[in-house]
Amino acid sequence: MESRLAARLAELRTERGWSLDDLARRTEVSRSTLSRLERAEISPTAALLSRLCAAYERPMSRLLAEVESEPPQLVRADAQPVWHDAPSGFTRRSVSPPHPNLRGEVVEATLAPGADIAYDSPPPVPGLEQHIWLLDGQLEITTSGTAHTLTPGDCLRFRLWGPTRFRNTASAPARYALVVVLP
Template identity: 40%
Template sequence: MPTPTTTGEILMHPSGASMSQRYSVFMTSASHENDPGRDRLSMTALGARIRTERQLRRLSLEDLARSSEVSRSMLSAIELGAKVPTVLVLDRIAVALGVSVSRLLDEEREGRAIHLPVAAQRVVSDAAGWRRKITSPVVHGLDFETGRLEFDPLVDAGEFAPHHKGWIEHITVERGQLEITLAGQAYLLGEGDALYFESDVIHAFRNPGRSKTVAFIVMSGGRRPL
C-alpha cells in the first residue's frame, strides 16, 4: 500500500545518540519557539499514543494501514518510535482513528476549567513552511482542537484526508490570504474572512500571496464514542 505524497516532513533533531538513533518532532512549546531544543515530543510517546488509540478500537496494524493508506511497515516503525511521520501522514493516522492530531501529541487533561498557559501550547512545524500552534487542551470524552496557523509566502501545505462524518472546521484569516480547497472547490479568504465546512472531504490549504498568512482554526468531532 503506497504511503501518501507529502509536501514536507515534521522537522526533527537528534535527542540523544543511540543504536536506534531516536529523534523528537520539532514540536516546541509556544514560549520556546525560538529554542527548538526544548520541550520536544519524543517519538516513543507519540508511537505509544497511536498504539493505544488503535488497540482501543480493536484494530490490527493491517486494519489501520488499510484505512489510513499508510503502509503496515511504516505504522509499525512509527509505533515503535523508530520513524518520524510527516505532518500529512500523522494527519492520515489521526483521521483513520477518528481523533484529532492533538490527541496523539499530548496527554489528556481533566477538570471543569483547564488553564493552558502559553508555555504548554505546542507548536508543530512543517518543513514546507507552515506552522500550527495548538491552543486547546486534550479533554477526556471530547475531540476538538483550536489553533493558530502560519503559512510562509507561496506555501502549499498539501491535501488532508477526509475526516469521519460529523467533523467540522472553522477558519478565520487574521492576516494575508488563504486558499482552501474542498473536494476540488477553491475558496479564497482575505483578512477577516472566515470559512466553516464539514471536513469529511479532501481539503487543502495554500497561501497564494507573497506575505505571511496567519489564521485561526477550530476543529470539532463532538463526543468520543469510546
C-alpha cells in the same frame, strides 16, 4: 511528545486488533513507515497524521491531546504545545487544547510561503465543524470541491465531509485561527 505519540498510535492499533498490514491497507501508508512511526524512529507529517486520524476516527487535535497531560484551565502562551511539520511548512499551536468535557478548541496555524497541504483521506470525524479565521497573509482553502481565497479578517466556516487543501500562494506566511467544534 513524539515518543508518547508513537506509543499512543501503537495502542490505538492494538486496541482495534489490527496488524500493521491491516493499518497499512486502511491508510495507504507502507507497513515499514507505520512500524518506524510506532517505534518513534520517524516523526509524522501532517498528511500522515491525517491518514491515521481518519483510520482511528478522531480529529488530530484529540490524538495530540491524548498524548499530553491534562491541560489547565488557563494555558499560558509559553505552555501552549507547538508542533512543526518542517517538510510541509506547517506549524500548529494548540492555543486552547481539547478537553474530554469540552466540545471546542482553538488552534493557531501558520503555513509557510508556497506551502500546499492536501488532506486526501476521509475526515477523522465526518461533519466536524470548523471555522478558519485568517489573521495574516493570504490562504486558499478548498473544501467540498470549492476553492476559497481568504485575506486577513476573512472567516471560512464549514463542516468537514471530504478532502481539503490548504495553499499559501503568497510570498509571506499565512497565519490563521482554527476553531474546531466536536459534534
